[in-house]
Amino acid sequence: MDPLSPWSPTTLNARLQGLRRALGNDPDGNAYVPRRRNADTPYRLADGVHCDWTRFIQLAERALPHGPTGLPDLEKALSLVRSRTSKK
Numbered sequence: 001m002d003p004l005s006p007w008s009p010t011t012l013n014a015r016l017q018g019l020r021r022a023l024g025n026d027p028d029g030n031a032y033v034p035r036r037r038n039a040d041t042p043y044r045l046a047d048g049v050h051c052d053w054t055r056f057i058q059l060a061e062r063a064l065p066h067g068p069t070g071l072p073d074l075e076k077a078l079s080l081v082r083s084r085t086s087k088k
Helices: 009-023 053-079
Strands: none
């Protein structure tokens, strides 16, 4: 996830598959990490998954260059992820 050293397409796909497995599906069977329709479709999380993406990116970009000492900022970034919302 380091913007200065991005993952290869193979690594990215493997990570997304792992994330898709880890998050699973909503009660209706829809994946929380939807598959892309084609190469032009952006990667995204399902509508029911919320996070403060801008702050997440700021914390991650600040943390990653520092290796293990950046772990507190990565933990703060992950703490921004909230539970899913129920569909109404």
